[in-house]
Structures are given as structure tokens and as C-alpha cells.
């Protein structure tokens with residue numbers, strides 16, 4: 001073929017209709033073509049490899065820039081990992097929203113009602129009341145939590161075909177599970193399909209905007225608010241809600257904590273865990289299907305180290321160690337931020353001045369505390385007390401840690417068991433902390449023979465599709481991210497809220513103003529115009 005191609009073309013040119021003479025520089029043209037081919041191949045190899053991580057670090061830098069020169073990242077050039085826990089635990093590292101440019105962006109992403117989201121509330125009586133309510137709603141025996149999650153997962157998974165291989169995105173697969181779970185926590189009854197659709201639409205919109213893989217759609221979220229308002233008016237919520245909140249604020253609180261945060265965090269965490277299993281068949285083998293009796297290293301105990309009283313020093317079931325290791329390699333939080341409400345003396349020579357925006361980099365901190373930190377090794381947790389390590393999946397105990405630190409690992413265990421009861425998992429996609437692809441995966445029905453060559457072919461196709469999608473998605477993320485940073489600054493939801501609280505005139509912006517206190521942007525989507 002090599003010999004025939006050029007020979008045929010050369011004679012064509014010489015004797016063609018135009019009568020153009022054959023080019024004397026055919027070897028030169030061949031070299032140029034080869035160079036162009038090599039360049040294209042190089043670009044095809046390099047772009048998917050380098051562009052997505054470059055975009056992630058650029059996004060990190062953009063977010064740091066939003067806070068200007070009052071921002072300090074820990075660990076970072078000024079303070080190492082050794083100072084991380086010391087600064088994070090300081091009582092003066094207590095500001096949550098006011099005074100950080102980044103807050104406008106987080107309020108924008110979590111609207112409506114970001115001013116009553118627990119994570120945004122400043123310390124004080126209102127925060128205490130809200131936090132108490134969350135703890136009460138999350139309370140309950142561990143066995144019930146695990147069982148509830150297993151039941152909710154079973155309802156969703158039983159809709160999938162049980163005799164053929166299914167191609168799914170794990171985050172999308174898990175979201176209805178946690179929608180049902182959160183609904184049951186709040187309403188203490190099974191979740192009707194209509195409510196599940198509203199909750200999934202809301203949570204999916206939040207996480208899509210947070211990952212900058214799309215823009216936010218305030219009208220979708222407003223539909224859930226209206227539903228919650230109706231249920232609250234009918235007296236359908238069997239929990240005592242914060243007395244200082246109006247009915248609308250209670251709807252925003254439930255929407256923010258349970259139908260955003262809980263659903264989004266559990267879906268992301270499960271997508272990471274199941275993707276890890278899909279890429280480590282030996283771990284699936286060792287877990288031995290969905291029956292806990294087959295969890296061969298099982299030796300009692302419940303929850304992850306973060307959820308145990310001894311910090312996880314006792315031997316724990318293998319699934320718990322897998323969970324711990326997944327949290328360590330893929331911490332859900334990239335950066336958690338605080339605003340210094342007073343000077344923080346780090347040592348006798350260094351003080352972090354009041355007003356500094358402290359960005360705690362979870363991934364860098366976790367990486368700094370382990371040998372071979374990039375290696376997935378659940379057995380590194382054998383007999384290790386989590387509290388003695390740099391592992392903080394649910395935050396720092398001294399500074400408003402996650403209220404679901406006990407419930408989340410239990411619920412994830414229940415859901416994982418439900419998945420392993422029914423399927424074996426395989427995936428060939430790249431696994432990163434930010435998981436923008438929503439974790440594509442093949443589900444192979446347990447107990448059914450599947451054609452291994454067929455599965456391998458599908459995995460190859462999945463790999464090619466993943467690398468291709470990575471490129472355009474990275475570019476889209478940059479564009480969506482830039483737009484949302486701009487739009488969030490323009491709306492200034494947090495800035496205007498505190499300006500109003502102080503009786504000052506709000507800064508410019510169309511939402512987050514007295515006419516639109518929820519900061520919904522009046523249902524306007526800047527690209528599609530849709531809600």
C-alpha cells in the first residue's frame with residue numbers, strides 16, 4: 001500500500017486533466033505530511049492528558065483570585081500541612097460567609113435561600129438552632145440508617161435490567177437513591193415518584209453548576225421550593241423546625257441541607273466508591289457480593305473510623321477500610337473556606353490577620369500524611385486510629401464538622417451492599433477527584449454469564465469516549481465557570497445580604513435584592529433563558 005499510493009497519485013498528476021506537471025518535491029511533501037500527522041497524533045495524545053488537569057488547576061487559581069490578596073491557602077507556600085489542623089481548629093477561624101469574595105459564588109451555586117443554609121450561617125443562636133434541627137433529623141439507630149439506604153437503593157436498582165449489561169453514569173444512578181433517602185429522613189414516609197423527580201432535578205442542577213459542567217437553572221430549583229412550601233403549610237413535616245425561621249426559610253433550610261447537600265454529597269461519594277470497586281475487581285472479589293457475611297475481614301464495628309468512638313483503631317470490616325481509603329484518595333471537599341474573625345497566632349513569629357480568607361486544601365493535606373499517597377490500599381487502615389492521621393473526610397471536629405459524619409458511612413454501606421447484591425462493576429474511565437464525567441460504568445448482572453470479549457470491547461469504547469469527552473468538557477467548564485464567577489459577582493448575593501443586614505444600600509445586582517430575596521435570579525438562565 002505504501003508503494004502504490006504515491007505512485008498512483010504521481011501518475012494522475014502527470015497525466016491529469018489540467019496537465020499540471022508532477023511536483024518535483026514529492027519526498028518533501030511526504031515528509032511534511034508525516035510531520036503534520038505526527039503533530040496531530042501528538043496533540044490527540046497530549047490534549048486529553050494535559051488539558052483537563054490544567055483546567056482543574058486554573059479553576060483553583062480563579063477561585064483563589066476571587067478572594068484577592070487576603071486569601072491564604074493551607075497547606076501552601078506560607079503555611080505547611082503541620083499548621084493545617086492548628087489554624088483550622090482556632091476559634092478565630094470561624095467566619096463562614098461575610099467578607100469572602102468566594103462566598104458570593106457559593107451562595108450563587110446553592111441558591112435559593114443560601115442565607116439559611118447551615119454551612120453559610122455565621123456562628124450564633126440562629127446557627128445553633130439550625131444545627132440542632134439537622135442533628136435531630138439525622139438521629140436514629142445505625143441499623144435503621146443502613147437498612148433504609150439499602151431499601152432505597154434496592155427500589156432504584158430493581159428498575160434496571162437484570163439479564164443484560166447496563167451502561168450507567170454512577171452519579172446519576174445514585175441520585176434517586178439519595179433523593180428517596182433524604183425524603184424519608186425529612187418526611188418519615190416513602191418517597192413518591194413526583195417528589196423524587198423534583199429532588200433529583202434540584203440536586204443535579206446544583207452539582208452540575210458546582211462542577212461548572214453546566215449553568216444553574218433557578219426555575220428547576222424553585223419548583224422544589226414550592227413543593228416544600230405546600231408540604232410545610234399542610235403540616236406534613238414531622239420534625240420540630242427552627243422556630244426563628246419563617247415558613248419560606250424552613251423550606252430553604254430543608255432544601256439546602258437535605259435536598260442539596262445530603263443528596264449531592266452522598267451521590268458523589270457513592271460514585272467515587274463504586275468507581276473504585278469497578279476498577280479494582282480484586283476488591284469486589286474480596287467483598288464477595290452483597291452479603292455482609294462474605295465481607296471476609298468482617299470483625300464487627302460500624303461506620304468508618306471517622307464515625308467510631310476510638311477513631312477506628314479497632315479492626316474494622318473490609319468495606320469500611322475500602323470506604324476510608326476512597327475518602328482519602330478522593331476527598332469530596334476540594335477547598336473549605338473560613339474567614340478569620342480575629343488575628344490567629346500560628347507561632348511566635350507568624351500571625352494570620354483578621355479578615356484573611358483561609359482556604360483549607362483537603363486534597364493536599366490528605367496527600368501530605370501518607371506513604372505512597374497515590375496508591376489505593378485499603379489495608380493501610382488496618383489497626384490504624386484515624387484520629388492519629390491526616391484524614392479528615394468529614395472536616396475538623398473543632399470547627400463545624402459534617403453533621404452526617406456517622407450517618408453517611410452507614411448509609412453508603414447499605415447502598416453498596418444493595419449494588420453488590422445485584423451487579424458486578426467494570427469501568428475504564430479516568431478517575432479524578434472532581435469526577436466531571438459522573439463516573440461511566442458497566443453493570444454486569446450478578447449470577448448471569450456475560451461475554452468477556454463483549455465487555456472488553458465496550459470498555460475500550462468507553463475509554464475512547466471518555467478521553468474525547470474530557471477535551472470538550474474541560475473547555476466548557478472553563479467557559480461556564482468564567483460566566484458563573486462573573487454572574488455571581490454581579491449578583492453579590494452574600495455581599496448584598498450582609499449590606500442589608502447592616503442597613504446599608506445593597507450593591508448593584510438584580511437578584512438577592514429586596515425584590516428577590518431568595519437570589520433566584522428570577523428564573524433567568526443566562527444562556528438558554530430557561531428555568
Ligand code: HEM
Pocket residue numbers: 118119120131134138257258261262263265266269332333336337392393394395396399400401402403404408409
Ligand atoms: C459522604 C458524604 C459526606 C461527606 C464526605 C461530607 C463532608 C463534609 C465536610 C468535610 C464538611 C466540613 C466542611 C467545612 O469545614 O467547611 C461538611 C459540612 C457539612 N455537611 Fe457534610 N458531608 C457528607 C454528607 C453530608 C450529608 C448526608 C449531609 C446532610 C445533612 C451533610 C450536611 C453538611 C452540613 C450541613 C455541613 C455544614 C456543617 C456546619 O457548618 O455546621 N453532609 N461535610
